[in-house]
Amino acid sequence: MSTVTLRHVYKVYENSEKKGVANTKPAVSDFCMDIQDKEFIVFVGPSGCGKSTTLRMIAGLEEISDGEILIDDKVVNDVAPKDRDIAMVFQNYALYPHMTVYDNMAFSLKLRKVADVKKDKSGNPVLDDNGNTIPIMRKYTKKEIDDKVQAAAKILAIEEYLERKPKALSGGQRQRVALGRTIVRNPKVFLLDEPLSNLDAKLRATMRSEIIKLHDQLGATFIYVTHDQVEAMTMGTRIVVMKDGFVQQIGAPQELYDYPINTFVAGFIGTPQMNFFDGHITPDGKITFANNQTVTLSKEALSNFDANKIGSGLDIIMGIRPGDLKVLDAENDMSVTARVEVIEALGNETIIYANLDKSADGSIEKSPTSIVASAKLRKNPARKSEIILGLDEEAIHIFDKNTEVSIRIDR
Numbered sequence: 001m002s003t004v005t006l007r008h009v010y011k012v013y014e015n016s017e018k019k020g021v022a023n024t025k026p027a028v029s030d031f032c033m034d035i036q037d038k039e040f041i042v043f044v045g046p047s048g049c050g051k052s053t054t055l056r057m058i059a060g061l062e063e064i065s066d067g068e069i070l071i072d073d074k075v076v077n078d079v080a081p082k083d084r085d086i087a088m089v090f091q092n093y094a095l096y097p098h099m100t101v102y103d104n105m106a107f108s109l110k111l112r113k114v115a116d117v118k119k120d121k122s123g124n125p126v127l128d129d130n131g132n133t134i135p136i137m138r139k140y141t142k143k144e145i146d147d148k149v150q151a152a153a154k155i156l157a158i159e160e161y162l163e164r165k166p167k168a169l170s171g172g173q174r175q176r177v178a179l180g181r182t183i184v185r186n187p188k189v190f191l192l193d194e195p196l197s198n199l200d201a202k203l204r205a206t207m208r209s210e211i212i213k214l215h216d217q218l219g220a221t222f223i224y225v226t227h228d229q230v231e232a233m234t235m236g237t238r239i240v241v242m243k244d245g246f247v248q249q250i251g252a253p254q255e256l257y258d259y260p261i262n263t264f265v266a267g268f269i270g271t272p273q274m275n276f277f278d279g280h281i282t283p284d285g286k287i288t289f290a291n292n293q294t295v296t297l298s299k300e301a302l303s304n305f306d307a308n309k310i311g312s313g314l315d316i317i318m319g320i321r322p323g324d325l326k327v328l329d330a331e332n333d334m335s336v337t338a339r340v341e342v343i344e345a346l347g348n349e350t351i352i353y354a355n356l357d358k359s360a361d362g363s364i365e366k367s368p369t370s371i372v373a374s375a376k377l378r379k380n381p382a383r384k385s386e387i388i389l390g391l392d393e394e395a396i397h398i399f400d401k402n403t404e405v406s407i408r409i410d411r
């Protein structure tokens, strides 16, 4: 079993004082989470949001300013990194250049001790006067180390490179060795900090699925840091979205995609990005956009949203994902009209960049009225033509314009 619990964890870097003015803005604020055994957790968010800091606090490489971290229900605030039964893989691999792949993997085992009982020459336990075995700490044997290195090499398919030095390996192979070095230690928890960001796109995709397989095989708890929402969506059993040191939302990938709690999560998860429009909603479900186009929600769709928050009318930001728009032949209650600016026909789908405001200057830069649709089309619309876009009313998101928090209630 290997659970990790964070209770109101804060990090303020004491050394981040500028010219005597203390910078008290925490790098991580009030991080609370229960990570279950065997989960694959992904911390995701823009650069500087506190992902690495949180990971390093779990590893024990960074002191906690406030709060508690527990591993297997035991507070580890004051436990040294080497005693936490945790292994960390970094973006830059940190392999020893002068050692072979084999020695890179064997190295940490040579330094480690293993719990055993005292034995005689023929391998039978020695007993004390009361007939009990005598616990000792001993080094790993050559055979034990070899077994572990070979087993890890097999899992990672690097058996043929064991005698090479790191410089004779590709980036992907090096990353595998870095993983191998942690696997041999059989830790309870694996921490991975952007381990794939130095690899090219194709290799990244391959390694992504290998790490998922590895997680299945090892049955350990993984915590993985990335700024890439695609990695987060494809790898995580649960995702933690962070911004400015604060956890925004924790949930399964589909949950975050379907029910983002605020505009930040809504915009961060999913590609192409969700469209956002300023508007005003009235209690009858009518939404008026900035350029005076309107849509009207059915009673059922309206019941997805908090009537109290809507009150007698509310300024909102409405969100709709490109894939939840359809090109229609005729207008209806949930349609808008738009002028096509750019078409990207990708074969399996077409991305349409359009503008709800026909007098707009024709750029596809993000403007309050630009809209992106991705659809399967038999015939692509012409540039500058006017199209009718239908919004899937079950898929629209409504956020309070002031707080940017979702007013959905069926979450």
Ligand code: ADP
Binding pocket: 013, 015, 016, 027, 045, 046, 047, 048, 049, 050, 051, 052, 053, 054
């Ligand atoms: P991320 O991994 O999400 O990119 P980090 O956890 O590395 O973000 O950083 C979070 C914040 O803490 C950033 O503002 C960063 O500048 C700051 N920070 C990180 N490490 C240190 C440090 N050693 N000293 C002072 N500030 C730091």
Ligand code: MG
Binding pocket: 051, 052, 053
């Ligand atoms: Mg980082």
